[in-house]
Amino acid sequence: MxxxxxxxxxxxxxxxxxxxxxxxxxxxxxxxxxxxxxxxxxxxAPGGKTELTPAKDVSDSDPSVIWSNWSLYIDVDDKGNYPTLEKFQSETGVTVTYREDYDDNDSYYGKVKDQLALGQDIGADLTCPTSWMAARWINQGYVQRFDDAELPNKKNVQPAYLGEAYDPQRTMSLPYQGILAGLAYDKAAYKAATGKSAPAVLADLWNPALKGRVGVLSEMRDTVGLVLMDQGIAIGDADSLTADAFMNAIDVVGAKVSDGQIARIKGNSYKDDLVNGDTIIAIAWSGDIIQLNAEAGYDRFGFILPESGGTISADCFVIPMGATHKKNAEKLMNFYYDPYNAAVLAAYVNYITPVVGAKEEAMKLDPALADNELIFPSEAFLSKTQGFRALDSKEEQSFTKAFQQIKLGA
Amino acid sequence: MAFAAFGSANAPAAGKPTRSGKVVIALLAPGLAYLGAFFLTPLFALIMVSLEVPDPNGGYAEYVPAFEIGNYFYVISEYLPHILRSFGYALAATVLALVISYPLAYFIGVKARPWPLLQKLMLTLVIAPFFISFLLRTLAWKQIFSNESWIVSSLHDIGLLAPTQYVVGTPFMVIFGLTYNFIPFMTLPLYTSLERLDLRYLEAGSDLYASPSKVFRKVTLPLSMPGIISGTLLTFIPIAGDYINASGDFLGSSSTSMIGNVIESNYLQINDYPSASALSVLLMGVILVLVSVYVKKSGTEDLL
Structure with missing residues (x-):
């Protein structure tokens, strides 16, 4: 119905x-x-402080679930079908409506926040905001608590993803994919412009030969995070990442934008600029670069973590309060925590898999895949990455405002 | 209900003009209801939101109703460069569009009169770009002027651009895009007023020994004034609020952000609704003032 x-x-x-x-x-x-x-x-209304209650779960009578996700974030075959989703449907009998309408954390939030605040259906039973946005939803009481009985595979969550301040035991959010930000560069164009074969440190972005050909992400925590790490700040630590430190890094980025060194501050669409050659070097997400190389048919782009390290975060499954198919959504999450399914997914999306045992499964599927540090990072590799610390709402407001001023220029 | 009122008022209306008031009200009601629901209510809501303050106990981007006029001073001090830039770009693009469109409209509407087929063909060519989404057309321009394009590399080769200078993201590119996208809005009103231009006036002018340029200044220009006014209004107002051409995803960069980009970013990116609303109200107010002064000065109040 x-x-x-x-x-x-x-x-x-x-x-x-x-x-x-x-x-x-x-x-x-x-x-x-x-x-x-x-x-x-x-x-x-002032805040909407009334506590929200979960919507009635009709999963048993209606075997369906709606999943809103980012684009290029699931396995697709040549016919445009989603093999893992088809497998899930045949295993559980639950039909999944898969939507690629989560294009940006802020704009998606802007679109659904009124429904979220009222506990109404936002048109999705399951969605995948980035961890800081998931934290906001959790703090404001917009999401439902999982029923662990429906999630036996939850034991497979990589321990690195537990202990987050906003949800230490992962009772309301589960990592779908880990995201790594570092530097991506067009190998041939970078060599032609600078004479060097690859960038090594973040300061390589500021090479005068690259003026006007540098892109950074509109995701504040990645762009400013990398600059902060370059300055020796521990971005996961509140004592190290103070408001002053943040504003210092903002000034660095702002100066590079106003003198024309950085030409573009973009979200997902930064990929187009790399492909058409407008951008030679950019702060980028690892999985995208692997996909772009696959599309180009050769290793056109390189991806490195600067010596000072890269930023890491995750897109997390959450079930909004107004979702009416909670149990089905839990079945779906559980499905992707099966190591085999996670490995199949990883082979396509190329982001970091948060599932224990997926590497072993990937070894059977494709040993080269399992050896890729960007998908199955080693401990040593992960030790070079840092996650941006949680911000309280006042900090978040002033930090995002400062970053927005850079985007808008003076 | 509405139909009943219409019916009863309609029958005896002939001899009783007093009853026609009801008919007028009944006929106006849908329009008034529309204006009330879709213009006045949102406008009122916009003004209310523009006066809100952050909720002291609230989370991220939560606001409470207040009467904070300071929001307006804040956005003016914070975004004055963007406001000035918007109107500067709008002025430049409007003037450019007028300079390009006037000869074009004159040719189609006056010179091409003996060949109606040519006239129609050229009008179609002016409108034809509308058949393709203007987002696509704008992206196409971005591609044409991209850093690796032959245009930009030739400009580098002949030394017009320094090796690290590019075209996309400059004010030139944004004004170019604005002009390009709004030219049809200028050409069509100019065409409709020039198309009705009575050529016998021009003949009379030259019979009275006026030079061609004087005929143009004294006869053609004043007679096409309604077209110029409506054309400039139709371009200037939307250009001042445009946020596509100047956006970093299209032809602009952070150094070309216009007021529309600031409003978009405040609403959708950082959820600062009061600032965004205050800017929207300001934009509306400034345009209203500029337009009424302009119309008054040019003596064409009758047009409005």
Whole structure:
């Protein structure tokens, strides 16, 4: 029944309300006003401090689940099907509606925050915000607590992903893929411009020969994080990463933007600039570079961690309060914590797999894959990476504001 | 309800003009309801949000209703360069569009009159780009002027650009894109007013020994003034609020951000709703003032 309801979550809420009460058209219109007014009130209301409660789970009667995810973030075959999802469907009988509509943490949040604040359905039962955004959802009470009985494979979570301040035991969020940011460069163009074969330190971004050909990510924690690490700041440590230290790094990036050294500050679309040659060197995410090389058909781009190290974070599964297929969503997460399935996924998406045992499975599938440090990093490799520390909401506001001022220029 | 009122008022309306008030109200009601629901309410909400303050006990990006006029002073002091840049770019692009469009519209509307087929063909050519999404067209320009393009490498070779200078991301590129994207909005109103230009006035002018340039200044230009006014309004207003051309994803960079980019970033990236709303209200106000002064000065109030 649910599948035939309107796509727009707000509209769907109204239709559901109407179906439930068998009401007249006039009452539906009234409902529309009320929903609209409620949304407006939520937008204006002080904080919305009432505690939200999980929506009723209809998983048993409706074997389906809607998953909103980032683009290029799942295995796809030549026909455009998703092999692991098909396997999941045949194993469990749950049909998955897979949407690639999570294009950016901030804009997705901007789109669904009113529904989240009211505990309404956001149109997805499962979604994958980056850890800092997942932390915000958890802190504001927007997500449901998992039922561990449905998640026997949770034991396979890499221990490195436990102990996060926002969710130490991973009861409300689980890492889908780990993300590593470092430097990507066009091998031939970099050599032609600088005479060197590869960058080694972050300061190589500031080489005058590369002026106007440098890109950085619009993800504050990666771009500013790498600069901070280059300055010797431990970005996971509140004593080291103070507001002053952060603003210092912001000044460095800001100066490079205003003198034209950095030409582009972009999200996912930085890939286009690397491909068309506008950008020669960029702060980039490891998995993208592996995929771009696969598309190019040869090792066009290199990816390195600067000597001062790279930043690491994760995109995390969360189930919003308004999700009505919690159990099915849990089955789906559990499926991807099976080492074999994780290895199949890793072979395609090329990000860091957070699943214990996936490397051994990958060894059987494709030994070269298992040896790739960017997918299955060794302890030594991981020791060169740092995660950005949790920010309180005041810090987050002032840090993001400062970074935004750089993006907008003076 | 509405139909009943319409019906009862309609029958005896002929001899009783007093009843027609109801008809007028009934006919106006849908329009008024539309304006109320989709213009006044959002405008009111926008102004309310622009006066909000951060919730002292709230989490990230949570605001409470207040009456904080300071938000306006804050956004002016913070984003004055962007505001000035927006209107500077809008002015430059509008003037460029006028300079390019006027001869074009004159040719189509006056010189090509003996050949209606040519006229129609050229009008189609002016409108044809609209058949393709303007995002795609703008991206195409970005590609044409990309750092590795032959245009940019030839500019490097002949020394017009220093080796580390590029075209995309410069004010030139943004104004170019704005002009390109809004030229049809200038050309079409100019065409409609020039198309009605009575050539006998021009003949009369030259019979009275006016030079061609004087005829143009004294006759053609004043008669095409309605076209110029509506053309400039149709380009200037949307250009001032445009955020596509100047965005880093298209033709701009951080050094070309316009007020639209600031509003977009405040709303969608950092969720600073009060600042974004205050900027929107300001943008609206400034445009309103500029436009009314402009219309007053050019003596074409009748147009509005």
């Amino acid at each position: 649910n599948k035939n309801l309107a796509e727009d979550p707000q509209l769907r809420e109204m239709v559901k309300a109407a179906l439930a009460h068998k009401v007249t058209r006039r009452a539906v219109l009234g409902g529309a006003m009320a929903t609209g007014a409620a949304a407006l009130l939520a937008a204006c």
